[in-house]
Amino acid sequence: MKGNSITKVLKTHMGVLITLLALWVFFSIASPWFSSVYNVLNILNHMTITLILSLGMVFVIASGGIDLSVGSILGFTGIVMAMLLKANVPIILTVLIGFAVGGGIGALTGLIISKFRLQPFIVTLGMLSIVRGLALVLSRGLPILGFPPQFTRFFAGTVGIPTNIYIMGFLVILVTIIANRTKFGIYARCIGGSEKSAILCGINTTKIKILIYMMQGLFAVVASLIFMSMMDAAEPLAGLQTEWLEAIAAPIIGGNSLSGGVLTVFGAVIGALILSTIRSGVNVLGVQAFAQQLFIGLIIIISVIVDSLRQRKKR
Amino acid sequence: MNQEMLLQMNNIRKTFGGIHALKGVNLDLNSGETLGLIGENGAGKSTLMRILCGIEKPDSGAGEIRFENQEIKIANPRHAQELGIAMIPQELVLVPQMTVVENIFLGRETVNRARFLEKREMIETTEKIMRDLQSEYIDPEAEVGNIPKADQQVVAIGRRLLQGGKIFIMDEPTAAFTEKETKNLFNIIRKLCSSGRSVIFISHRLEEVLEICDRISILRDGKMITTLLTGKGVDKSTLIYHMVGSEIKEEFPKIEVERGRELFKAENIAFHTNQGKLVKNINFSIHQGEVVGITGLVGVGKTELGQAILGLRHIFEGTFYLDDSEIHLNNPIEAAKIGFGYVSEDRRGEGLVSDLPSLHNMTINSLKKISRNGVILPKKERELGGSVALRLAIKKEYLDMEAQQLSGGNQQKVVIVRQIIRDATIIIFDEPTKGIDVAAKREVAHLIGELSKERKAILLLSSEPREVLGISDTIFVLTKDGMEGPFSRDNIDYEQLMAIEFGKGPTEQ
Numbered sequence: 001m002k003g004n005s006i007t008k009v010l011k012t013h014m015g016v017l018i019t020l021l022a023l024w025v026f027f028s029i030a031s032p033w034f035s036s037v038y039n040v041l042n043i044l045n046h047m048t049i050t051l052i053l054s055l056g057m058v059f060v061i062a063s064g065g066i067d068l069s070v071g072s073i074l075g076f077t078g079i080v081m082a083m084l085l086k087a088n089v090p091i092i093l094t095v096l097i098g099f100a101v102g103g104g105i106g107a108l109t110g111l112i113i114s115k116f117r118l119q120p121f122i123v124t125l126g127m128l129s130i131v132r133g134l135a136l137v138l139s140r141g142l143p144i145l146g147f148p149p150q151f152t153r154f155f156a157g158t159v160g161i162p163t164n165i166y167i168m169g170f171l172v173i174l175v176t177i178i179a180n181r182t183k184f185g186i187y188a189r190c191i192g193g194s195e196k197s198a199i200l201c202g203i204n205t206t207k208i209k210i211l212i213y214m215m216q217g218l219f220a221v222v223a224s225l226i227f228m229s230m231m232d233a234a235e236p237l238a239g240l241q242t243e244w245l246e247a248i249a250a251p252i253i254g255g256n257s258l259s260g261g262v263l264t265v266f267g268a269v270i271g272a273l274i275l276s277t278i279r280s281g282v283n284v285l286g287v288q289a290f291a292q293q294l295f296i297g298l299i300i301i302i303s304v305i306v307d308s309l310r311q312r313k314k315r
Numbered sequence: 316m317n318q319e320m321l322l323q324m325n326n327i328r329k330t331f332g333g334i335h336a337l338k339g340v341n342l343d344l345n346s347g348e349t350l351g352l353i354g355e356n357g358a359g360k361s362t363l364m365r366i367l368c369g370i371e372k373p374d375s376g377a378g379e380i381r382f383e384n385q386e387i388k389i390a391n392p393r394h395a396q397e398l399g400i401a402m403i404p405q406e407l408v409l410v411p412q413m414t415v416v417e418n419i420f421l422g423r424e425t426v427n428r429a430r431f432l433e434k435r436e437m438i439e440t441t442e443k444i445m446r447d448l449q450s451e452y453i454d455p456e457a458e459v460g461n462i463p464k465a466d467q468q469v470v471a472i473g474r475r476l477l478q479g480g481k482i483f484i485m486d487e488p489t490a491a492f493t494e495k496e497t498k499n500l501f502n503i504i505r506k507l508c509s510s511g512r513s514v515i516f517i518s519h520r521l522e523e524v525l526e527i528c529d530r531i532s533i534l535r536d537g538k539m540i541t542t543l544l545t546g547k548g549v550d551k552s553t554l555i556y557h558m559v560g561s562e563i564k565e566e567f568p569k570i571e572v573e574r575g576r577e578l579f580k581a582e583n584i585a586f587h588t589n590q591g592k593l594v595k596n597i598n599f600s601i602h603q604g605e606v607v608g609i610t611g612l613v614g615v616g617k618t619e620l621g622q623a624i625l626g627l628r629h630i631f632e633g634t635f636y637l638d639d640s641e642i643h644l645n646n647p648i649e650a651a652k653i654g655f656g657y658v659s660e661d662r663r664g665e666g667l668v669s670d671l672p673s674l675h676n677m678t679i680n681s682l683k684k685i686s687r688n689g690v691i692l693p694k695k696e697r698e699l700g701g702s703v704a705l706r707l708a709i710k711k712e713y714l715d716m717e718a719q720q721l722s723g724g725n726q727q728k729v730v731i732v733r734q735i736i737r738d739a740t741i742i743i744f745d746e747p748t749k750g751i752d753v754a755a756k757r758e759v760a761h762l763i764g765e766l767s768k769e770r771k772a773i774l775l776l777s778s779e780p781r782e783v784l785g786i787s788d789t790i791f792v793l794t795k796d797g798m799e800g801p802f803s804r805d806n807i808d809y810e811q812l813m814a815i816e817f818g819k820g821p822t823e824q
Contacts, residue, residue, distance in 0.1 A: 177431075180432075181431045181432050181434075182426075182430065182431060182432060183424050183426065183430075183432065186413070186417055186421070186424065186432075189410070189412060189413060189417075190410050190413060190417075190421060192412075193410035193411060193412040193413055194408060194409070194410045194411075196408055197408045197409060197410050197421065198410075198421070198422075200392065200393075200396070200408055201421040201422030201423075201474075201478075202393065202396075202422045202423075203421070203422050260412075261410065261411070261412030261413070262412055
């Protein structure tokens with residue numbers, strides 16, 4: 001039974017697994033340094049923010065939606081929490097407030113989307129700008145530097161390996177359980193697969209959508225905590241660059257379909273791994289850093305083509 | 316048989332904008348029985364069932380619905396579902412990306428005390444439900460989108476069973492089924508009934524209705540004509556007699572036209588329907604000024620034939636000829652170039668750009684005619700569109716209204732105007748009078764006649780035998796066994812047409 005489902009997971013992700021493997025083989029041959037323990041940890045370390053954002057995104061995508069505002073929530077909650085820390089608010093309280101703010105913004109997004117029956121794209125595009133604006137206004141555009149060491153050590157310290165990798169691992173397990181073992185996981189997919197069916201079966205789709213976007217907000221806060229701790233700074237423009245894009249790209253590369261109904265946490269993990277591997281490999285090869293974006297873009301397009309071909313074959 | 320009355324619908328009336336769809340219909344259903352509900356298209360079957368499912372409300376005042384000996388008002392579909400009235404629609408509302416278990420338990424998942432899903436338990440229950448319903452194994456963990464349509468229907472029934480369904484309404488459930496799948500469904504129906512549940516079986520396949528139903532209710536023109544006990548003396552011709560009635564109305568006055576040379580010919584065409592059924596040996600030709608009507612039950616492949624001609628559907632065999640030379644069309648663009656025009660069955664989805672004014676909708680595929688150097692000349696557009704619209708009695712003020720604001724009949728005219736402006740020489744009409752009122756139906760029929768007067772070759776695909784009989788010069792009937800015809804309009808009458816449509820073979824049982 002158990003063994004069955006593992007082979008099934010491997011089978012459905014064959015394409016991305018082969019891609020990942022090919023990239024590893026290629027970069028390892030190109031540079032012996034690539035597969036060193038140090039670099040592997042580096043790859044994992046650098047994928048934490050992308051993957052943690054993706055863990056919320058898989059539910060959004062499964063429900064047939066998209067959330068463009070995660071980067072902004074990351075930036076804004078970072079500023080809020082930094083200001084609280086600077087005002088000597090206890091760390092625990094600061095983090096809780098951060099979660100409340102991030103979760104609240106997400107819940108509001110979900111509420112607007114479901115109550116007014118709007119396209120998630122346009123609502124989260126609006127939120128992207130609003131929340132980023134809030135971050136800039138609140139911080140006057142300036143970064144906030146220097147946090148208590150207990151804080152940064154918890155979210156981006158080292159206990160054998162970087163602590164953020166533990167956090168990421170824990171969240172991957174948590175989300176896998178939510179996705180596969182709870183009603184919420186089924187309902188998120190059901191909304192994306194056939195919202196009509198969900199409604200006919202008496203599922204409160206409004207509530208589920210609010211929860212989905214709220215959860216995405218919470219994950220943005222976790223990502224923000226790690227970002228702040230890595231930098232020892234909160235940037236109003238944090239999460240503006242490729243972070244939010246990769247948070248969408250990683251699940252898609254891993255087989256989560258933008259048309260909804262499909263949810264694979266494993267796929268998102270592999271997707272994030274592929275992105276981080278390219279980033280690192282390109283660095284190791286000494287190619288201009290700017291070229292990374294180019295490769296990542298290519299991988300995104302190719303994986304979407306593969307997804308569409310797979311869907312067409314089904315029909 | 317258990318003769319307890321489960322449902323009674325008394326004197327149900329329903330009016331849509333002045334048209335009486337149901338004129339005081341009575342229907343009763345015992346527990347443990349299968350009731351057949353038959354009637355022509357538009358007789359009121361769907362409306363009656365939509366009322367039972369809470370999708371439509373009956374006209375107030377008259378009528379009552381009694382369920383388990385209590386008068387009830389069905390507020391909405393959810394309410395109907397809670398009562399145990401379970402519609403198994405033609406288009407199944409399953410989630411294709413989810414597994415059989417997930418679909419069956421959707422909205423009523425079993426969880427343990429920690430609120431985690433009891434997967435094992437749900438799988439076992441699913442297996443049991445499926446085993447009780449049918450002998451063949453369906454993997455509870457298969458994705459629903461990947462299992463055959465017939466199995467999907469079993470899943471849909473399973474879901475309704477779990478939800479506590481008491482009345483199962485099946486609307487044309489066997490339309491896409493093979494014989495074996497149909498037999499399987501009948502076994503399921505028998506099992507449902509023997510466990511005290513009831514089935515309302517709506518179908519155009521009379522031999523199936525005769526086989527599976529205990530009683531058969533026949534609707535005609537919004538009235539319940541009779542309810543017959545299946546058995547001695549009740550056969551297909553009895554049913555057709557009651558469905559058709561005696562009066563034949565001259566609904567569609569025919570315009571007589573001298574026909575010209577042969578313009579289009581289909582030779583030995585074979586293609587697959589949307590349900591994957593093979594249709595083959597399609598042969599017919601259309602002359603200038605001729606209206607060729609192809610009728611047949613819903614789902615038999617008429618729309619798909621139209622698509623095959625336009626290059627929208629792959630054909631396995633055969634050739635199309637235009638003016639005696641072979642044509643091989645790959646897409647509708649090529650088809651339009653050589654003079655094909657198409658009026659889709661799906662007016663809103665495929666026919667019109669609903670937010671554009673009617674005028675733009677009329678000229679949208681003839682922009683060259685109204686522009687100079689790639690720039691549209693609004694004055695010219697208005698002149699051209701306006702003049703054709705005037706001929707078809709489309710009011711001037713409609714030209715600037717968004718297409719979606721027009722009535723169904725006027726929308727259909729807009730689509731037809733488009734083909735006239737384009738100067739299409741062969742026009743394919745797919746269910747041109749679907750969803751429009753009686754007066755508009757006559758107008759559209761008249762228009763088709765007018766077009767034939769202008770030497771156009773016309774192919775009419777319609778599941779309304781009266782309409783085909785009224786407007787066509789040459790008539791074919793597409794059945795699940797192949798295409799019958801040609802019949803000249805003078806040599807065939809309505810009852811003969813119906814008999815062919817419903818299958819000529821001897822009644823089973």
